[in-house]
Amino acid sequence: MDSFGTRLHRSVSERGPLCVGIDPHPGLLARWGLTDDVQGLDRFTRTVVDALGDRVAVVKPQSAFFERFGSRGVAILESTIRQLRDAGSLVLLDVKRGDIGSTVSAYASAYLDPSSPLYVDAVTASPYLGVGSLAPMFELAAEHGGGVFVLALTSNPEGAAVQRACTADGRTVAQTVIDEISQLNRGATPLGSFGLVVGATIGDTGHDLSGVGGPLLAPGLGAQGAGADDLRTVFGSNLAAVLPSYSREVLSAGPDVAALRAAADRVLAECRGVLAAR
Numbered sequence: 001m002d003s004f005g006t007r008l009h010r011s012v013s014e015r016g017p018l019c020v021g022i023d024p025h026p027g028l029l030a031r032w033g034l035t036d037d038v039q040g041l042d043r044f045t046r047t048v049v050d051a052l053g054d055r056v057a058v059v060k061p062q063s064a065f066f067e068r069f070g071s072r073g074v075a076i077l078e079s080t081i082r083q084l085r086d087a088g089s090l091v092l093l094d095v096k097r098g099d100i101g102s103t104v105s106a107y108a109s110a111y112l113d114p115s116s117p118l119y120v121d122a123v124t125a126s127p128y129l130g131v132g133s134l135a136p137m138f139e140l141a142a143e144h145g146g147g148v149f150v151l152a153l154t155s156n157p158e159g160a161a162v163q164r165a166c167t168a169d170g171r172t173v174a175q176t177v178i179d180e181i182s183q184l185n186r187g188a189t190p191l192g193s194f195g196l197v198v199g200a201t202i203g204d205t206g207h208d209l210s211g212v213g214g215p216l217l218a219p220g221l222g223a224q225g226a227g228a229d230d231l232r233t234v235f236g237s238n239l240a241a242v243l244p245s246y247s248r249e250v251l252s253a254g255p256d257v258a259a260l261r262a263a264a265d266r267v268l269a270e271c272r273g274v275l276a277a278r
């Protein structure tokens, strides 16, 4: 199988630079006229897959909203992953996993081994037990054409206190994460398989993203207050690698399938307007 970076590059070339999240918040279920239970969850996710699975480059189910219904929610997540893959979008599971290396091996098997029921194209991972502790994920991803997006500069205001703290060598914690991921992508063309999460809300923080060589997932657009124009400020000369990510901004247009498609088309057009300058 081609590497995740190659597959993502192809999917973005064909469908445009957009990731849409599946975040079935209780408020959204109510707004769609659905019950806050597994039936509502199932109807919500099937509608999003029908509307967007065949047109958006990357779909990002947020695991928390499935896990809150226990094993039946996770079963719906499994079937959502299969449906998305059949519809042709890449599946990025937002689980933000991280632990000591021996446990990360089990997370890697859960999400990045093709024989797993929860096998996806890529996952999000937390580096706060050390980027090196995520090595089993990087290794299994590389073996099976998967990807890993590591948190660097998150979109929430609380993240800065940890991520922008200085390490002994004077770099911020975030810059050490950025530099380690850059190393992993060295030499990969057209795009590395190891990405970073950098929120569209954070403004110009002065971090150096120029050597990353992999995708830059940008959440925080729409509901969290950032707009496509903010991508310029945050990413500067690195716009070519940016994958804008929206959840509630698009999902709140549902349950009408045509309206969901129109919302995705609208945000994609807004982002293209900015990213075209890359």
Ligand SMILES: O=c1ccn([C@@H]2O[C@H](COP(=O)(O)O)[C@@H](O)[C@H]2O)c(=O)[nH]1
Binding pocket: 021, 023, 062, 094, 153, 154, 155, 156, 197, 198, 199, 219, 220, 221, 222, 223, 224, 245, 246, 247, 248, 249
């Ligand atoms: O820094 C981060 C990392 C992940 N997220 C996730 O993205 C979506 C955002 O949803 P919106 O409705 O578009 O605000 C959500 O699943 C977060 O857990 C993030 O927001 N920021």
